[in-house]
Amino acid sequence: MPRFSRRPGSAASSRRCSTRKAARGATAAARGRCRKKTRYGQKEQEQAWLNAEVDALYRLASAGVRVPQPYGFVDGVLLMELVADDEGYAAPRLDDVTLSAEQARDYHGQVMADVVRMLCAGLVHGDLSEFNVLLDRQGPVIIDLPQAVDAAGNNNAAMMLERDVDNMRAYFGRFAPELLTTEYGKEIWALYEAGRLHPDSALTGHFEHDTTSADVEDLMAVIDDVREEEAERKAPAWDE
Secondary structure (H helix, E strand, O other), X not given: OOOOEEOOOOOOHHHHXXXXXXXXXXXXXXXXXXXXXXXXXXXXXXXXXHHHHHHHHHHHHHOOOOOOOEEEEEOOEXXXXXXXXXXXXXXXEHXXXXXXHHHHHHHHHHHHHHHHHHHHOOEEOOOOOOOOXXXXXXXXXXXXXXXXXXXXXXXXXXXXXXXXXXXXXXXXOOOOHHHHHOOHHHHHHHHHHOOOOOOOOOXXXXXXXXXXXXXXXXXXXXHHHHHHHHHHHHOOOOOO
């Protein structure tokens, strides 16, 4: 028996219908953009994205993150594992399945553990959602990594990680509503910033928000002092 059920028609007809509508509106704009780009520029951009995904796959696979196992990258062609379901067919995306509450909690926990491992490896997915997570015999497998960002070198990394985690919360919360009140994204990033995040860190889903009120008068006094110092520094020095 499979551990999950596919939604009827979701793997074919419904996805095609939704993509056709989006494609009609995007086609004209895409054609205009393509005209402005040279073939060389397009090729370079595609190569850069492919290289980024290859690097991320190897890096995350080594860190124990559940991603498709890369087998080789030769002449611009990436060979990697076929992620399959219980019957050996291509694994469905999360968006194509219906889960029980227990399955949703289990898979959510697995994804959060992989998000932690990714961050410990220095990466944030940047576009994590039910559309780029597959479900194989053992659980979730994260895919689509060309936009992954360096956690320490990107100013938007914290926002992107929280968005990734919130997307997963919203999806799994459809089947297990109690997940909707969790704050794993803020908790994970706070541990990372404090240097206390490890691949096996135990998470609670809770985050203590800073409710301390700012002392406005004290803050304004500091600003005034800085302004006075700056004015004195810029004032011309006259010889006595």
